[in-house]
Amino acid sequence: MTNAPLLQVRNLRVEFGRRTAVHDVNFDLFAAEAVGLVGESGAGKSTVARALLRLLSPEQGSVELGGVDLLKCPPAEMRAQRRDLQIVFQDPLASLNPRMTVGDAIAEPLVIFEPQLTAAARRGKVAAMLERVGLTADMASRYPHEFSGGQCQRIGIARAVVLKPNLLVCDEAVSSLDVSIQGQIINLLLDLQQEMGMAILFISHNLAVVRHLSHRVLVMYLGKLVEVASCEALFAAPVHPYTRALLAAVPRIPPVADAPAPLPDRTLAADSITHGCAFRDRCPYALPLCESSDPPLLEITAGRWVACHRSHETLNPLSYAE
């Protein structure tokens, strides 16, 4: 990917009162790229996504889409930009209006952004979209409660991609689905991405799902990116101790005989960390340096960024024994 990035995020910072939820985050997204964003709850994953779409107002930073800083866009222009930025949420039923037929829900973006379409043309597009996501055209007149969770998620996806956005954010979009349905939805997203060439930012706490559908992975810890790498590299050899602990915590089938002890709880309150590495209280490799100085996110090999003072060392397998 040598061409210019589709989206450039620079020094993004979001604060909720005294708490900094997103801490000077920088990354690029390229056209047609699938990027996974992982981390525990509270890491700031969804906050990053919402800031990109300007569903909340960041304190600082820029989000450039095709040379335009979305965070400085006047409202009218922002509205026009939104057709290129779409999102699918975790709870498929809650993200659909219960009093709107699914046909109307999918047609709504067309009404707003393509007002020149006749009603018949719009109906045709909605029918085609329903069929594209694996439903049938006659379902357009039904209401969300008549559908299962997996079907509602298909409807949510249909509405998000009907305008062929450049970026689709999937915020835990398959997390509430059963495993047999999860694969169907992921394949649908992959197919749509290929057809439409859109970038996907895939937020998930399910690392195995991220592994199968991402080109690159961003790992967040307490508001900061701690590791960014190609998917292959990250899962083959995670560098940051937090990434390593996250991967080690996933139960395997069949189970691993000598699984490492679970990561201990945080002992530092998130809003009390003013300096040093935020992960040091749980890190088996922490040094005195980690308390005094905040490790910057550095490119240690081509395309691989890690924020850890010890990223250049070969660290022993994880062990929390003390």
Add this chain to the structure above:
Amino acid sequence: MVATLSIDDLNVSFAHRTGRLEAVAGASLRIEPQECVGVVGESGSGKTQLFLAAMGLLTRQAQVSGSIRFAGNELLGAKAAVLNRVRGSKLTMIFQDPMASLTPHLRIGTQLAEVLVYHSGLSWKEGRSAAARMLDSVRIPDATRRLSQYPYELSGGMRQRVMLAMSLLCKPDLLIADEPTTALDVTLQAQIMELLRAARGETGMALALISHDLGVIAALADRILVMYAGRIVENAAAPELLRRPRHPYTAELLKCVPSLSGPRLARMPTLAGQPPQPGEALQACAFAPRCPRAAARCRVERPALGGAPMSQVACHFPL
């Protein structure tokens, strides 16, 4: 040997506008002392209803038939006074959402001590100090201070550990854990799994672990039950079931679990169709419409759960 829990031909159904809705149909199972039985199935497969029936916690609208014996004593139809002697002491259950399971306006210490005051006849003071020791053993730091906190002051992982502590206070013979880690991050999940493993080691209790996550089940279970559309379709020792599933549903489900090792896939393996919706008319074998091995017989004759006790499968054409 008397089974810790023995369920025979249990049926749970609810009235529904399309007729009766069968949540659990003809389920029979035994859980032996000290055994960990994993129960897997998709949403709506009846795994929770089965164990809510065992706890006597089904809604009043539910119609239940069959037999549920705990340490030899029939629980189904037993008086509340009889149930209340075992529930919360020797037979305990924890749920997915610990916030919903804790009383929001009572301090943690009160809620924990109450169990011992009610079941073991301890004084409140003794109850509180036993509660503090139990919080310690589930690795809640600063246990004594936690006793005077309210549930909202704790994190999700901490609350689930409080629930676990509460369920262990009277040294249960059987703990039913219904999706205990589903709402938690993978790092917290690993902690709770470790605590469940430790609790089994210390108390020798049996554990029924309900989850849709085969990884969690695989890590803890000695034996696995697979449920589909209200019925138990496979029952086998965990390593065998994971290595060589015999029911096509189990096999397909295992294929669908995304893996952290092996080659990355261009497409995810999927199971065609979707699980039956409430009230949907089922074929003789409910899995037949999604089954790669289904034949005419599967649509007319229901396969019974049969085979050796540790390797049962309900399929006309098992793998």
